[in-house]
Amino acid sequence: xxxxxxxxxxxxxxxxxxxDALLADxxxxxAMESDRxxxxxxxxxxxxxxxxxxxxxNEAKAGNGNMVAxxxxxxxxxxxxxxxxxxxxxxxxxxxxxxxxxxxGGYFRDLDGNKFVFFNM
Numbered sequence: 251x252x253x254x255x256x257x258x259x260x261x262x263x264x265x266x267x268x269x270d271a272l273l274a275d276x277x278x279x280x281a282m283e284s285d286r287x288x289x290x291x292x293x294x295x296x297x298x299x300x301x302x303x304x305x306x307x308n309e310a311k312a313g314n315g316n317m318v319a320x321x322x323x324x325x326x327x328x329x330x331x332x333x334x335x336x337x338x339x340x341x342x343x344x345x346x347x348x349x350x351x352x353x354x355g356g357y358f359r360d361l362d363g364n365k366f367v368f369f370n371m
Contacts, residue, residue: 254289254298255318257364258310262288265301268338268361273299275334276320301362312363322368325354331368332356340366 259265266288270280273290281291281298289300299318304310322328329346335358336342343365346356355369 252297254300256287256300256302257318257360257362258304258312259301259362260303260310261361262301262303264361268340269299269301271338272331272334275331276322310362312359312365317357317365317367319355319367319369322370325370328354328356328368328370332358335360335366335368 262285266283269288269290273279276292278290278292278299280288282289282300286305287300287302289298291298299320320331322331325346332346339361340358342357343359344355344357344367346354346368348354352371353369354371355367357365357367359365
């Protein structure tokens with residue numbers, strides 16, 4: 251159902267390097283890019299994650315209450331991807347572990363303050 255998700259950035263080069271390294275561990279690579287955005291995909295028919303400079307020209311800001319959840323496929327992969335995000339300069343928002351029921355997740359913020367969770371169910 252989701253085709254793509256965009257998150258704002260104020261530093262396209264920095265964001266590009268962060269997500270190139272992080273999303274490669276999920277099998278994703280750059281699928282589209284221009285001077286305003288970069289999009290990563292896991293392949294044809296999969297949703298795309300995009301970083302973008304805001305169209306209105308104002309500074310990008312992380313949304314309060316917004317979060318992107320990325321399916322990792324296993325608890326071990328959640329742990330590894332979360333650790334990679336922190337190693338790349340992301341900040342902790344909740345170390346990996348069980349939450350409600352069968353949900354296992356590790357929460358972090360990217361270099362622009364956007365909130366993510368790698369999860370497995």
